[in-house]
Amino acid sequence: MSSSTDSPTLTTETTQLSPQPDTETAKPTKKITLKSSDNQIFEVEESVAMEFATVKSFFEDSPSTDTVPLPNVTAKPLSQVIEFCKEQIKFKANPDEAQKKKYNAEFVTEKSDKDLVDMIPVANYLEIKDLLDVLNQAVADRIENKSVEYVRSFFGIDNDFTAEEEAALRREHAWAYEGVDED
């Protein structure tokens, strides 16, 4: 700090070594375009896109492309997944397990049942393991001690058992259907 004579020379050297464009334009502006199945365009930083294993391998196969079509992913869950990954990158730069845990917990608590359920196939398709773990646990927590009917409506499942089949299955483990939470 006190050596005022040294520092100016140092700064000039660094600016000479790494000129402005490299730090300010090239790195941060490297953006990747993701296109959802409902034709929405998402421009995300490369580092975020590389969190998606599927997108990463897509780029490895065809590096010249600038738009990645995601035919299995709609805009809403995609935007939420991007939001999650942006945060995870911050934690990668500054590891803070407690903060990360807190963020992950908040991320799922503020989501609706539908949002969670819609994000799971997306996280699976894009191969984002951390997010998949967080979502699966959140979903498991939300259906804890709930009735069969609740589980069906939670995931939007069509019951393909006949009434007789279902009754037989219920008889087999009658104890498991007692004392469930009110829906």
Add this chain to the structure above:
Amino acid sequence: MGGRKRRKVKLLSARVADDKRRTRMKKKAMLEMQTWSDLPLELLHLIFIRLSLEDNIRSSIACKRWNTAAISVRVVNQSPWLMYFPKFGNMYELYDPAQRKTYSLELPELYGSRVCYTKDGWLLLYRPRTNRVFFFNPFSREVVKLPRFELTYQIVAFSCAPAFNTCVVFTVRHISPTIVAISTCHPGATEWVTVNYQNRLPFVSSIWNKIVCCNGFFFCLSLTGWLGVFDLLDRTWNVLSLPPPKCPENFFEKNWWKGKFMLEHNGDILVIYTCSSECPIIFKLHRSNMFWQEMKTLDGMTLFASFLSSHSRTDLPGMMRNSVYFSKVRFFGKRCISYSLDDCRYYPRKQCHDWGEQDPFENIWIEPPEDLSSFI
């Protein structure tokens, strides 16, 4: 069924509409397919492995696909079996309370011995005539001998199966109310090691004492409910200044101290106090705050209480949950005497339950073989 039909009807009606609408409908159906009904089973497994047994069972009847996924990751544990030691002869009966079946085994290896303890499918036995102490696995028929040692009517326990190098056999006997002799041994040792320890609090050994090994400590419950702890690592002995579990007055009047059991569950020490046909009381040791807390529920766990060793199980079939199974079978092998914490009653009712006065060496709960096919 209904849902799939409905979707078909929708698609049919779309056919009559204009082309544009038809493709839109198709696309929408495609998207629906890509969400839940079409997900790979592996992805459902990832959710199901996080569910309890009850949640797994309920989710399994959501639809056929979920049924397949849920059943493939469902964990239902096996109940211990009750092994009977005959007064004469070599025929040993084993009773499976979940299947309500009895099996017989001829085990001449056990001639002239009495059972001391069981854990992880292994028995510890003592042959008084020769002072031989040995391990025996009744299903694999393996024998692991220990050095000879004279055991009086004292309680012996071991930490884990003899194949592990952490296996230690432990027994405690009082010399005076404030001095105990602790003897330990391990497979492969040439002799038993006996060390005398001074207690600050009185500790008396008897056949009614209970021993459990948990996380490197042997816990030893005395007849009057005091707890001695032996640290395997430091080889120290300490009688905890922890008042015995508080039972109602009538337990005290009726010889309550004999009919009790101790076991370990996930690092917790539990004791069960029984008294005639009164409801048994279960206490959990709070080691940080040093007190016995009464448990009103077992959260679906099942306890198996026998005189020499007791065990806990989670994820057992429904009717066995939240219950204590005692080592007595009634109605010609149709059911064990059990106590349900949900219903606060014994099954069957009106039986005399003097668990303290039963023959200690008559029977014991033992872990059955994992692969039953090789055994039956």
